[in-house]
Amino acid sequence: MLEVMPTMSQTLTVNAPLTAADGELLTVKLAREHRNKQLKAVALVAPLAIFLLLTFLVPIFMLLGRSVDNPEVVTHLPATSQLIASWDRRALPSEEVFQAMARDLTAAKEAKTVPEVAKRLNMDISGFRSLIQKTARKMPLELAAGETMRDRFIQMDERWGDPDHWHVIAKNAKSWTPYYLYSSLDLRETKAGTPELAPEEERAFISIFGRTLWISFWVTVFCLLLGYPLAYWLANLPARKSNLLMILVLLPFWTSVLVRVASWIVLLQREGLINSALMNLGIIGEPLQLAFNRVGVYIAMVHILLPFVILPAYSVMKSIPPTYMRAAISLGDHPFAAFWKIYFPQTVAGVAAGALLVFIMCIGYYITPALLGSPEEQMVSYYVAFYTNVTINWGMAAALGSLLLIATMTLYGLYSKLVGANKLSLG
């Protein structure tokens, strides 16, 4: 020890790199120690990370891919897809394209994949399904001498002589397509490949997205208006009372959403409890329309989502000592002004987090509008379910889902820019 001391003080004064007792560089030793710690941490998190990757991230990205996935024409009409790429897109395609089409359809008929191609092409021009199926039935074709395949096709059905039908095939001869995303936004692809607004009678999704955002906005506003004062009250009550009330807030939170919506139907319908009570009291002469319209949807959604505003707001308010308000008042501010200038700004982060949560959950709401609303209240998720379950159009379902996801992400980005993501407190 005595021998080491002077050398250590010498190294300190010369500013040479420090070494440990075994002669190894101290920085190297430290780095290794640090790396070991990190490896241990990674090993602890790994099972969850892998689980999330496999059950959450991978499926989401696979489904997102579905929204631009366009395999039918490329896979089942391979020769045609290849040749039609060099078509000038003005007159009819060349004889080779028609011959390739005949070969492809023959192969597809044998492989029984004709319906898939037919269904895909029918999305762009209705009636294409029957054209494809009719043509495929006649395969293989025997050409008479001097007869071209093009003439034979047109003779079979004059629609083959219409360049529009070939445009559709050419458009879908790529393995990806913006078609579903465009459709979800009421757009369509022009022949030049640029998007344009669909004719008015074909538009639907813009207004559905608008409706989804509008309903979500009002549900969020109502939740804030009802939840903020309640959270404030809970945060300022003595612990015993506030715990009891907290249970009342949480109790519906633990009940299934389906059960709660069903009970709202019981309460709100024409002969429901609320209407009959109001009628018996003589307040109204005729039952109010409370269920199966916008009012019913608002009531039920606000009720279901209220805890998501109350809980983060409560936890933030609980952490604000009452002395802040007292200090502001002792400095001469009116209690209301002090609340607004001192208390409220400190709750913004928690309340914003709650509002964001409510809004994001609202955008994806499905069961409540489906059960308590008219067709006018159905939101985007309803159509996602519709395309997945009823028409088995995964492309549309995935496209609508992707747009919802993008909307959510954008909102989150906007919020974190306004409030600061690090300040966003979920309690």
Added chain:
Amino acid sequence: MMSEKHTASDTLVSFRGVQKSYDGASLIVKNLDLDIRKGEFLTMLGPSGSGKTTCLMMLAGFETPTHGEIRLGDKLLNHVPPHKRNIGMVFQNYALFPHMTVAENLAYPLTIRKMGKSEITDRVKKALGMVKLDALANRYPGQMSGGQQQRVALARALVFEPQLVLMDEPLGALDKQLREHMQLEIKHIHENLGITVVYVTHDQGEALTMSDRVAVFKDGIIQQIDAANVLYEKPVNSFVANFIGENNTLHGEVVALHDQHCTVRLGNGDTVQAAAVCVGQAGEATSMSIRPERVRLSRHAEACENRLQARLAEFIYFGDHVRLRLDVAGQSGFMVKVPAGELDSSWKVGDKLDIGWMARDIRALDASVYTH
């Protein structure tokens, strides 16, 4: 209990017959009469639950008295809401607004009073200079140390020049060294500005260091209100004697009582002459209080009116002085302070020692079971 006379015009705050109850069953403040003088540093000292903070909160307006009157100057305060009282307040957890910079915090009371921009800037600058934080005007409270935050809180309570400043255990969260430093700083600010300060603490050292007068609270009653040295030298009852400073207690029975003096018999039969302060009549139990530094040892004890034999039980070393723990008249825990230079090296544990004190230095008080 008001030991010194003063005229009514000196009084800034007066409590008259103030009572406070939270549950309707017990009084947390019992019939409080208190006058606080202009320019005075008054400390309310007491254990927790003694009613001192409640008094402060009633003065600030955050609690309303159940009964009685509180006046500021000649204005009745009872029904004035707290934001119209114009009383500065410093809280234990500083209560600096976390979303505002130091300068904004200080400007807050000035903006409410609708002052001009340049005047606000001037005043904020002056207040920051007073607490020596000129460089930190644009920091947020979260970026400052506890001591700095406390200074800002102090500056904020003073910046709008209130005639009265209340402090609710403002140094409780600071470490010992910083606390002692801040005690002096607050005292100097008080002296320089000539404001009236009402200070609440449970730390008797803090109270003695800073205050012009100290009001000792217990069970909602002011036990004694006096200058620090009077409290220490002339406690009026056992609670005050034990709560303020170090104290030796000897239990006994009054055998004779004449005017200012009494004779008390200790458990082992020895008798002691004491100043009769808070005793009833002959035959009653009493606890006598004497400060450790008033006890004289061996040959110094020869001239004393009271002389007893004690047994040396323990030496406790403190560097500048040594404390001797003695057994006196069958009671243990009697402490005597001896300066390091005066210690007789031949003393050892178990020795018999002569001790003594003057009759005026030992005060016969109410019988108590309090220990320090």
